[in-house]
Amino acid sequence: MLNIVPVNLGERSYEVRIGFDLLAGAGAHILPLLRRRRVAIVTDETVGALHLQSLIAGLAAEGIAVSHLTLPPGEATKSWARFTEVTEWLLAEKIERKDIVIAFGGGVIGDLVGFAAAVLRRGVRFVQIPTSLLAQVDSSVGGKTGINSPAGKNLIGAFHQPSLVLADIGLLNTLTPRDFLAGYGEVVKYGLLGDAAFFDWLEAEGPALAGANTDPAVQAAARLRAVTRSVEMKAGIVERDETEEGERALLNLGHTFCHALEKATGFGERLLHGEGVAIGCALAFELSQHLGLCAQEDPSRVRAHLKAMGMKTDLADIEGDLPDAAGLLDLMGQDKKVVDGRLRFILARGIGEAFVAADVPSDQVLAVLNDALKSR
Numbered sequence: 001m002l003n004i005v006p007v008n009l010g011e012r013s014y015e016v017r018i019g020f021d022l023l024a025g026a027g028a029h030i031l032p033l034l035r036r037r038r039v040a041i042v043t044d045e046t047v048g049a050l051h052l053q054s055l056i057a058g059l060a061a062e063g064i065a066v067s068h069l070t071l072p073p074g075e076a077t078k079s080w081a082r083f084t085e086v087t088e089w090l091l092a093e094k095i096e097r098k099d100i101v102i103a104f105g106g107g108v109i110g111d112l113v114g115f116a117a118a119v120l121r122r123g124v125r126f127v128q129i130p131t132s133l134l135a136q137v138d139s140s141v142g143g144k145t146g147i148n149s150p151a152g153k154n155l156i157g158a159f160h161q162p163s164l165v166l167a168d169i170g171l172l173n174t175l176t177p178r179d180f181l182a183g184y185g186e187v188v189k190y191g192l193l194g195d196a197a198f199f200d201w202l203e204a205e206g207p208a209l210a211g212a213n214t215d216p217a218v219q220a221a222a223r224l225r226a227v228t229r230s231v232e233m234k235a236g237i238v239e240r241d242e243t244e245e246g247e248r249a250l251l252n253l254g255h256t257f258c259h260a261l262e263k264a265t266g267f268g269e270r271l272l273h274g275e276g277v278a279i280g281c282a283l284a285f286e287l288s289q290h291l292g293l294c295a296q297e298d299p300s301r302v303r304a305h306l307k308a309m310g311m312k313t314d315l316a317d318i319e320g321d322l323p324d325a326a327g328l329l330d331l332m333g334q335d336k337k338v339v340d341g342r343l344r345f346i347l348a349r350g351i352g353e354a355f356v357a358a359d360v361p362s363d364q365v366l367a368v369l370n371d372a373l374k375s376r
């Protein structure tokens with residue numbers, strides 16, 4: 001079964017193809033994009049060890065030659081140093097403007113390689129082959145690319161749409177439970193921001209999606225559905241607002257909190273991006289309820305589902321020291337949604353009813369953060 005979600009952006013349009021055994025058929029999917037039978041693949045050590053040979057075989061089946069670069073896994077790879085390494089390697093490989101670069105990995109590889117492709121020779125095309133749940137449901141789609149700066153998360157980057165996305169659901173079987181659940185944080189986000197029925201479905205099916213004891217065929221079908229619905233939602237938003245002038249900011253639900261927490265914890269293993277998104281979504285609902293925007297039950301319902309999934313939900317779930325509320329608020333000052341020095345938050349009137357709020361008083365944010373920090 002192959003689900004195809006188009007992303008209609010005029011001359012930058014492309015398809016997200018979601019299904020099984022797509023690595024084996026990668027050559028057939030990618031060949032129509034190529035001028036010469038040659039690609040450059042960038043991956044990370046974990047994905048490379050598990051799946052690179054299958055991808056190379058799938059490309060070789062169509063006579064496509066490959067050169068590849070393998071980077072260390074983890075958020076620290078979204079750095080200036082690795083960006084330099086990737087771009088210089090692509091140049092050393094004489095990757096031309098009309099060639100295709102393949103980002104083969106999770107969101108870290110997708111964001112880094114997408115950014116390298118955006119600026120290499122002033123722009124080469126790239127294909128996303130996302131291998132983590134997070135990358136399949138979110139980062140491989142929509143063209144946000146970039147790296148972290150010592151000043152904050154994703155502060156250096158570009159919009160650069162891929163030419164094709166191949167999401168092979170079978171690859172999710174080799175994810176660690178922690179990485180799977182981190183990706184699930186972004187899946188839940190879609191329900192919370194705009195599809196209450198999807199959130200209802202996740203409450204019922206989430207444990208089967210993630211669980212080790214689910215019938216593999218049932219689990220695969222549920223994962224296909226979750227990835228497809230998430231991509232459909234993201235594609236629709238990106239089509240209407242490619243460069244985040246308005247509606248696209250909804251995809252940032254939970255992220256103002258998340259990015260401050262990622263910066264505070266050093267962009268590493270202490271807090272994965274998707275974990276920060278889950279905690280951030282819970283805080284965004286807490287703030288919405290605190291401001292009288294949503295029902296009292298809503299934040300509890302969000303938390304209850306995250307907890308039922310065994311996910312991080314509260315600031316107390318983050319090990320080690322954190323800044324105080326004022327310190328966290330200060331870190332939020334680098335958020336890309338800031339306008340005229342004023343923070344904007346994604347808040348909600350209920351589950352599935354998020355909106356952009358430009359007028360959130362800082363003392364209310366501090367009150368919610370102080371409450372959340374008390375639980376530590």
Ligand SMILES: NC(=O)c1ccc[n+]([C@@H]2O[C@H](COP(=O)([O-])OP(=O)(O)OC[C@H]3O[C@@H](n4cnc5c(N)ncnc54)[C@H](O)[C@@H]3O)[C@@H](O)[C@H]2O)c1
Nearest residue numbers: 046073106107108131132134138139144171174175179273
């Ligand atoms: N551009 C966007 O729109 C967007 C959207 C959401 C998140 N992001 C970014 O994505 C990044 C997080 O992505 P992520 O969670 O995929 O992190 P990641 O790329 O670090 O992958 C998580 C871990 O899973 C491993 N992994 C990936 N695929 C695997 C597989 N099939 N089997 C076994 N292990 C596998 C990786 O090696 C890594 O250790 C963050 O930097 C975040 O900012 C970007």
Ligand SMILES: O=C(O)C(=O)C[C@@H](O)[C@H](O)[C@H](O)COP(=O)(O)O
Nearest residue numbers: 138142144153154248251252255336
């Ligand atoms: O695609 C988007 O738009 C998103 O906001 C998706 C987010 O999940 C993702 O983490 C994104 O990288 C955040 O964007 P940023 O511009 O706030 O860094």
Ligand SMILES: [Zn+2]
Nearest residue numbers: 186255273277
């Ligand atoms: Zn995100």
